[in-house]
Amino acid sequence: MTKPKFIVISEGIIEKIKSGEYQPGDQIPSENELIKQYRVSNTTARKSLLDIESKGWAKRIKGKGTFVLNRTPDHHLVRTLGSIMATRRGFHDSLIAEGFRPKDLVLEKAILPDGISTEIGGKHFIIDGPVLKIHQLRYADEEIIKDEIKYVSLKLCPNIHKKPTEISYFKAYETTYRLKIEEVKQTLSADITHPESKDNNFDLKQATPVFILDSAVVCANGKVVELERSYYRGDKYKFAIVANPEYHNTDPES
Incomplete structure (x- = not known):
């Protein structure tokens, strides 16, 4: 038949x-x-x-x-390094797309008058002040899975501090501020977080591996619009890598 x-x-x-x-x-x-x-x-x-x-x-x-939908037996979240589309979609929308309930807890949201710099993959990246700093905990179904610290250039993105923290900032750079993104530099490392650590924002009861993702979003003129350091629970995440991704800077539609 x-x-x-x-x-x-x-x-x-x-x-x-x-x-x-x-x-x-x-x-x-x-x-x-x-x-x-x-x-x-x-x-x-x-x-x-x-x-x-x-x-x-x-x-x-x-x-x-x-x-x-996420149908993995252990509900691991898969994140792809080098995927512009995944970066553009943003954390909040990605969780919704996979069938999770996202929630954010903002620990700090402040404007830093001075600039900030960091080293990623042996290269220095600098954002001139003023800089928006956002430190927030990201939840999936009432469980903290990501501890995120993001710095955004207020010179390149004026008034972005007035936007809600759950937005896709990458999408805002492209659509609201019309920035041409040239490069997203990312490095991934791993560590162990212990329950007694002062940096344990996950409320862990036992030593747990964490992934540490450092990233920089660079515009076509070499200006850095965003720096981020995020900690992902190693028992909740898997990472994949896109080799030689092609990037097309178009206005996305979710």
Whole structure:
């Protein structure tokens, strides 16, 4: 018995999810993209997406698209270094796309009159003052999974301190401030956080590995718009790497 076309399409996309071609949080083809790719009607395309969602592989977010849910047995979050699209989407929207409930707890939000500098991968990066500093804890389903410290240039992004902290700052750089991003420099290291450590913001009860991600977002004129140091719980995260990513600075649509 021949399967309906919408089942053939949905099963093909589900196989791509199972194989890892589509990762948790990734957007699967839209209704219009399925129509073009498979030359089917909008009814067939819509039924394909509904079938994928009804089987628990993806979730539709109104006005944004359909995204792969996190079905890993241990609910590890996969983050991809070198992926501009993942960086552009932002932490908050990525969690929602994967089916988690995000929450932020701001520990510090301040304007530093002087600049700030750091070394990433053997290279110095400097932001001239004034600088916005945001230190916040990021939650997924009421559990702290990321301790994030971000510095943003107020010269390049005036009044960004008035925006809510859960936004995708990267997207704001591109769309609100029309900055042309040239490079995102990232390095990943690892350490052990102990319960008695003064830096233990995760409320850990036992020694736990953490990933430390240092990053710099650099504009086309060599100006640094953002520096970040974030700590990710090693028992909650896995990291992947994109080799030789191609970056196109376009206005994104979530």
